[in-house]
Amino acid sequence: MYRVLICDPLSEEGIRPLLDAEDVEAIADPSLSHEELLEAVKSVQAIIVRSQTQVTREVIEHAENLQVIGRAGVGVDNIDLDAATEHGVVVVNAPDGNTISTAEHTMAMLMSLARNIPQAYHQLQQKRWERKKFVGVELKGKTLGVVGFGRIGREVAQRAKGQRMKVIAYDPFLNQEKADKAGVDHGTLQEVLQQADFLTVHTPLMEETKHLIDREAIQLMKPGARILNCARGGIVDEDALYQAIQSGKIAGAALDVFEEEPATEHPLLSLTEVVATPHLGASTVEAQENVATDVSYDVLEHLRGGTVRNPVNMPSVSSEMMEQLSPYFKLSERLGAFLSRVVEGTLERVSVYYSGELTDVDTTPLTRIAIKGILRRHIGQRVNDVNAFKTASDKGIVINEQKSTSTKGFTNLLTVEIETDQEKRSIAGTLLNGLGARIVQLDQYSIDVVPDGNLILIHHKDQPGAIGRVGSLLSEHNMNIATMQVGRTNQGGDAVMVLTVDKEVESECQDRLGEITDINKVQCLTL
Numbered sequence: 001m002y003r004v005l006i007c008d009p010l011s012e013e014g015i016r017p018l019l020d021a022e023d024v025e026a027i028a029d030p031s032l033s034h035e036e037l038l039e040a041v042k043s044v045q046a047i048i049v050r051s052q053t054q055v056t057r058e059v060i061e062h063a064e065n066l067q068v069i070g071r072a073g074v075g076v077d078n079i080d081l082d083a084a085t086e087h088g089v090v091v092v093n094a095p096d097g098n099t100i101s102t103a104e105h106t107m108a109m110l111m112s113l114a115r116n117i118p119q120a121y122h123q124l125q126q127k128r129w130e131r132k133k134f135v136g137v138e139l140k141g142k143t144l145g146v147v148g149f150g151r152i153g154r155e156v157a158q159r160a161k162g163q164r165m166k167v168i169a170y171d172p173f174l175n176q177e178k179a180d181k182a183g184v185d186h187g188t189l190q191e192v193l194q195q196a197d198f199l200t201v202h203t204p205l206m207e208e209t210k211h212l213i214d215r216e217a218i219q220l221m222k223p224g225a226r227i228l229n230c231a232r233g234g235i236v237d238e239d240a241l242y243q244a245i246q247s248g249k250i251a252g253a254a255l256d257v258f259e260e261e262p263a264t265e266h267p268l269l270s271l272t273e274v275v276a277t278p279h280l281g282a283s284t285v286e287a288q289e290n291v292a293t294d295v296s297y298d299v300l301e302h303l304r305g306g307t308v309r310n311p312v313n314m315p316s317v318s319s320e321m322m323e324q325l326s327p328y329f330k331l332s333e334r335l336g337a338f339l340s341r342v343v344e345g346t347l348e349r350v351s352v353y354y355s356g357e358l359t360d361v362d363t364t365p366l367t368r369i370a371i372k373g374i375l376r377r378h379i380g381q382r383v384n385d386v387n388a389f390k391t392a393s394d395k396g397i398v399i400n401e402q403k404s405t406s407t408k409g410f411t412n413l414l415t416v417e418i419e420t421d422q423e424k425r426s427i428a429g430t431l432l433n434g435l436g437a438r439i440v441q442l443d444q445y446s447i448d449v450v451p452d453g454n455l456i457l458i459h460h461k462d463q464p465g466a467i468g469r470v471g472s473l474l475s476e477h478n479m480n481i482a483t484m485q486v487g488r489t490n491q492g493g494d495a496v497m498v499l500t501v502d503k504e505v506e507s508e509c510q511d512r513l514g515e516i517t518d519i520n521k522v523q524c525l526t527l
């Protein structure tokens with residue numbers, strides 16, 4: 001008998017398959033305290049949550065029999081995915097079921113914001129007939145900036161077009177062709193910020209998107225623009241938003257989500273320019289039934305040994321293959337991660353080439369891991385070894401895997417090549433016996449770099465003094481250089497420097513490096 005703990009309120013209709021299953025004991029308890037939760041998880045094989053329950057490392061470590069965590073919704077930022085993966089626990093979500101409800105809620109917020117509907121209603125309740133105070137703006141002809149053109153962002157854009165708004169979107173996976181197909185303009189984040197009368201964010205919350213809309217971003221916006229966040233608290237910097245509304249730079253905001261929830265005491269709620277709801281995007285009968293049905297299906301499927309439809313983590317590699325391939329896992333992920341951080345433009349094609357001893361093994365799992373390394377930059381922890389290919393194909397990225405005879409003298413060589421709408425870049429690495437992973441080629445340059453830690457990649461002219469000037473500037477910034485590699489194709493021509501430094505490079509230091517004579521481009525990354 002499988003014991004399934006349902007920690008947040010779920011649609012009873014949706015979880016019917018679980019309730020009716022003869023091999024399942026479903027325990028629904030949405031009111032557990034943290035201590036009670038730690039106790040309750042000890043005996044269960046599955047946990048199902050929404051966004052409320054925090055499935056932390058501590059919870060996962062208490063759940064000795066846990067096999068699967070189901071998220072009845074999209075965002076998995078309340079689940080410690082690394083801890084789940086480390087403990088062999090599969091995480092599944094329900095990414096499709098609440099898209100429409102959340103897009104519709106965003107439209108409701110957009111209209112409420114434009115016409116001050118909640119504020120006016122509040123005044124009426126106070127028996128005040130205010131008309132002058134609540135003069136709104138029309139949507140027709142205004143520009144909606146959409147940041148994050150995924151499932152929900154796309155649906156919002158379609159609906160905004162129905163209101164005869166102009167839509168401009170930014171998403172690292174959006175190119176001209178896809179934008180044309182959706183009938184929207186596409187631009188850089190900066191262009192979207194500059195053109196939007198209303199800005200709506202629909203990205204996941206992760207390191208890269210935390211405070212994506214911060215003080216500097218808001219500064220770029222038109223005076224009197226308005227901001228919506230129906231995705232995740234923290235994508236918009238709440239302090240910056242508060243100050244921008246206070247100063248009059250931003251005319252108003254509509255918020256369904258907050259950095260800390262519940263958020264009943266939040267200072268933003270005291271501003272009359274702010275309309276807000278308590279994380280209601282997915283709260284419709286339909287969405288709740290959809291996500292509960294989807295997550296119940298996958299949880300049951302996994303418990304019974306089947307294949308899940310929406311895995312969020314976990315590799316599925318046989319133990320024999322694991323033995324052959326696991327030494328290369330880190331190398332392939334790091335090559336992908338490195339290249340994705342230095343390449344410019346919208347990703348279109350990824351090719352992975354294997355040579356030497358790698359020609360004799362099934363390298364699909366390595367390609368998957370390389371793709372995961374590439375996509376994580378923009379999709380975060382939700383892309384994993386299981387869903388990497390699907391995620392890439394959903395984004396229209398073509399993947400190509402090939403065995404190659406070109407070993408360049410190495411016993412094994414793994415080359416990752418990325419093509420965007422702007423450029424084609426490649427990186428190659430090898431596993432040196434006893435010494436671990438090394439990057440041995442970057443584009444046309446031969447180098448020897450450990451793919452680890454804080455790296456600085458500098459494109460420069462091969463001229464006397466360039467290296468010395470970089471060294472002096474880094475020392476001025478108290479940056480210790482751990483390793484340094486220089487690669488060039490010919491004397492006096494184009495060259496690259498790859499440095500490993502002991503701490504993360506601050507943006508001021510990066511900017512100053514870029515100003516040094518003979519230096520063309522500086523890119524900093526942490527692997």
Ligand SMILES: NC(=O)C1=CN([C@@H]2O[C@H](COP(=O)(O)OP(=O)(O)OC[C@H]3O[C@@H](n4cnc5c(N)ncnc54)[C@H](O)[C@@H]3O)[C@@H](O)[C@H]2O)C=CC1
Pocket residue numbers: 073074075076095098099102147148149150151152153170171172173202203204205208209212230231232256257279280281282283378379
């Ligand atoms: N308020 C609510 O109740 C609900 C909120 N959500 C949240 O809405 C958000 C979007 O959900 P979906 O559309 O289903 O996800 P999705 O995965 O389909 O789309 C997210 C998009 O964001 C893009 N993105 C990633 N990094 C970016 C960056 N730095 N700049 C611009 N775009 C970036 C991705 O490429 C992707 O296309 C998530 O945060 C989700 O948790 C989802 C459902 C209900």
Ligand SMILES: O=C(O)C(=O)COP(=O)(O)O
Pocket residue numbers: 050051052072073074075076098231279280281282283
């Ligand atoms: O699916 C999501 O990401 C949501 O934010 C919905 O959250 P909820 O399940 O309504 O707590």
